[in-house]
Amino acid sequence: MSELFADDPEWADVVPIRQYENVNPIAPIFYSEEYKDATDYFRGIIKTGEMSPRVLKLTEKIIRMNPAHYTAWQHRYKTLIAIKADLEEELRLMDVIATQFMKTYQVWHHRRLLLTAINSVDVAVLELDFLRDVLKLDTKNYHTWSYRQWILAHFNNETRLWARERAYAEQLLDADVRNNSAWHHRFFVVFSSGVRLGDEDREQVLRRELSYAKEKIALAPNNLSVWNYLRGVLEFTDTPFETLTSFVEPYTASRRLASGEEVLDLDNPLPSEKAELPCVAALEFMADIYEKRAGDAIAKAVEIWRSLADERDVMRKKYWEYRIRDALQKA
Amino acid sequence: MGSALDIPLHVKYIQSLGENKDDLVYHLTAHLRLNAVYWGLTALCVMKHKDALDRDEMVEFVMSCWDDEAGAFGAHPDHDAHLLSTLSAIQILVMQDALDRVDVPRIVKYILSLQQPSGVFAGDAFGEIDTRFLYCAVNALSLLGHLHELDVEKTVGYIRRCRNFDGGFGAREGAESHAAQVWVCVAALAILDKLDEVDVDTLAWWLAERQLPSGGLNGRPEKLEDVCYSHWVLSSLSILKKLHWINADKLIAFILSAQDLEHGGIADRPGDQADVFHTIFGVAGLSLLGYPGLDDLDPVYCMPAGLIESKGLRKDWEALPRKTSP
Numbered sequence: 001m002s003e004l005f006a007d008d009p010e011w012a013d014v015v016p017i018r019q020y021e022n023v024n025p026i027a028p029i030f031y032s033e034e035y036k037d038a039t040d041y042f043r044g045i046i047k048t049g050e051m052s053p054r055v056l057k058l059t060e061k062i063i064r065m066n067p068a069h070y071t072a073w074q075h076r077y078k079t080l081i082a083i084k085a086d087l088e089e090e091l092r093l094m095d096v097i098a099t100q101f102m103k104t105y106q107v108w109h110h111r112r113l114l115l116t117a118i119n120s121v122d123v124a125v126l127e128l129d130f131l132r133d134v135l136k137l138d139t140k141n142y143h144t145w146s147y148r149q150w151i152l153a154h155f156n157n158e159t160r161l162w163a164r165e166r167a168y169a170e171q172l173l174d175a176d177v178r179n180n181s182a183w184h185h186r187f188f189v190v191f192s193s194g195v196r197l198g199d200e201d202r203e204q205v206l207r208r209e210l211s212y213a214k215e216k217i218a219l220a221p222n223n224l225s226v227w228n229y230l231r232g233v234l235e236f237t238d239t240p241f242e243t244l245t246s247f248v249e250p251y252t253a254s255r256r257l258a259s260g261e262e263v264l265d266l267d268n269p270l271p272s273e274k275a276e277l278p279c280v281a282a283l284e285f286m287a288d289i290y291e292k293r294a295g296d297a298i299a300k301a302v303e304i305w306r307s308l309a310d311e312r313d314v315m316r317k318k319y320w321e322y323r324i325r326d327a328l329q330k331a
Numbered sequence: 332m333g334s335a336l337d338i339p340l341h342v343k344y345i346q347s348l349g350e351n352k353d354d355l356v357y358h359l360t361a362h363l364r365l366n367a368v369y370w371g372l373t374a375l376c377v378m379k380h381k382d383a384l385d386r387d388e389m390v391e392f393v394m395s396c397w398d399d400e401a402g403a404f405g406a407h408p409d410h411d412a413h414l415l416s417t418l419s420a421i422q423i424l425v426m427q428d429a430l431d432r433v434d435v436p437r438i439v440k441y442i443l444s445l446q447q448p449s450g451v452f453a454g455d456a457f458g459e460i461d462t463r464f465l466y467c468a469v470n471a472l473s474l475l476g477h478l479h480e481l482d483v484e485k486t487v488g489y490i491r492r493c494r495n496f497d498g499g500f501g502a503r504e505g506a507e508s509h510a511a512q513v514w515v516c517v518a519a520l521a522i523l524d525k526l527d528e529v530d531v532d533t534l535a536w537w538l539a540e541r542q543l544p545s546g547g548l549n550g551r552p553e554k555l556e557d558v559c560y561s562h563w564v565l566s567s568l569s570i571l572k573k574l575h576w577i578n579a580d581k582l583i584a585f586i587l588s589a590q591d592l593e594h595g596g597i598a599d600r601p602g603d604q605a606d607v608f609h610t611i612f613g614v615a616g617l618s619l620l621g622y623p624g625l626d627d628l629d630p631v632y633c634m635p636a637g638l639i640e641s642k643g644l645r646k647d648w649e650a651l652p653r654k655t656s657p
Contacts, residue, residue, distance in 0.1 A: 109459040146506035184507040224552040232496030
């Protein structure tokens with residue numbers, strides 16, 4: 001049973017247009033029969049400007065074979081609008097394609113166009129739920145995350161959209177503390193896109209975020225994402241790095257304190273049993289504290305940078321030597 | 332000891348890309364065709380084998396991608412115009428000294444028409460926005476000599492809003508920092524002489540942290556290394572004049588180990604299949620790192636440095652000195 005449009009009587013009125021033939025191309029294309037057939041008919045309806053239900057079938061077929069065919073997407077969207085198709089039904093139809101081709105830009109842009117046209121918070125809520133399913137398959141998918149961020153900013157609904165986001169980021173970080181996308185999302189939700197409902201007490205928010213970051217550092221200190229997050233929070237709130245000295249110090253030691261030596265301090269969780277010490281990021285942080293203290297502390301910073309250059313982070317030797325030169329120059 | 336860069340093999344690989352293929356993958360990438368030609372040509376230029384592909388044939392192919400309705404270039408004949416392919420077309424024509432074939436005012440109009448009220452650029456009429464397209468617009472206008480028509484403050488304003496807490500930049504406002512997006516933002520700022528928008532120390536440090544124990548670079552924390560980041564991360568560092576913060580020897584070894592020494596080309600990482608995308612970016616990285624036998628690459632435009640300099644477009648970037656032997 002042929003699946004070709006050429007053999008389908010419903011398409012007999014359309015004149016298929018072959019890929020250009022007269023030019024001797026430097027980059028020739030060789031088609032599979034089905035793809036050739038579909039795109040021949042696509043060129044045919046582009047020429048006549050047809051926008052109809054059967055065009056939806058045609059573009060769907062092309063997209064399933066080649067999700068990056070941006071002209072097919074464009075024409076599909078124009079057709080959906082022109083024939084006043086049910087856009088929510090379109091979203092559901094596209095769910096499978098989004099999941100299958102989640103690394104393709106066009107898939108996400110199409111959904112964004114649909115969300116914009118539908119313009120409903122109810123649908124946005126459903127969409128955020130759908131994205132959770134997609135992110136389960138690829139927790140760091142860049143397109144999916146930035147699309148999620150767009151939905152939140154665009155509809156900007158505190159109670160129905162923003163409200164569950166911090167918890168969502170937390171859920172993902174509990175599953176994988178090294179998920180940089182989730183850390184970024186947390187910062188986006190808590191700090192860089194306005195004040196969330198319930199977060200009006202900024203002092204309390206700061207305490208909460210610092211506590212959360214520390215807890216995650218204790219769990220797995222050698223994790224760039226959480227240290228970047230911590231620094232970001234401190235800089236955003238103009239909180240001196242110095243205030244974290246007691247917390248960071250144990251992470252700069254070569255070994256964990258033997259049990260019995262440690263004092264339980266809830267504000268300053270100690271490195272977990274499995275933590276590899278000393279932690280390079282903690283050493284870096286400590287050196288920054290010393291550098292900011294200036295005066296006699298510069299020598300201590302230099303000592304740390306020296307150890308990083310020569311032993312702890314030799315890959316970035318030139319960077320650490322730059323820090324030494326730079327600090328001594330300013331001193 | 333490790334391998335050397337097998338230039339003749341990679342040149343053959345690039346030449347073979349236009350040939351007979353039953354490969355389904357080949358035709359499914361028609362939407363990338365013009366970009367692929369640009370990647371191939373640039374790689375050949377850096378490897379000093381520019382003439383390995385026929386110039387006239389290439390120019391005709393580029394012109395066959397002209398979308399007369401839009402006044403710009405699509406990725407393939409009969410494909411709608413797009414900023415990505417329009418930039419590639421202009422870059423190829425500049426490298427082939429054939430820019431006179433182009434209707435400059437029409438293209439400028441097309442490019443400017445894609446700027447959104449927020450300052451970002453859409454890629455085409457479909458409306459997808461991304462800082463990649465902003466870079467394409469800025470680069471293209473610059474090569475065409477029409478940068479003065481751009482609303483610089485509006486454009487820079489958008490980039491500024493894409494700056495994240497880690498000093499990096501994302502694809503859109505609110506999006507996570509990613510090395511490729513960092514490069515397009517930093518390179519666009521370089522062309523616009525607005526690098527003061529960058530927190531250089533923080534961003535350069537974030538970029539240096541992309542280097543993993545294997546010597547390869549990743550695009551964001553806790554992700555895998557990939558040869559293409561050798562271009563985006565290195566070019567960014569080169570523009571910020573901190574390229575020496577990368578361990579050059581280890582990265583060179585990583586890139587070389589990703590070569591396909593049987594069929595030619597470079598892959599995303601050792602053992603994977605080569606493609607022209609990773610070939611140019613691997614070669615670009617090696618050039619910036621001073622690998623011997625290669626020509627200089629301009630990290631702002633990702634085109635031969637000598638050519639960009641001759642057009643008076645060279646910005647203040649630094650690559651590592653070219654070694655005379657590996």
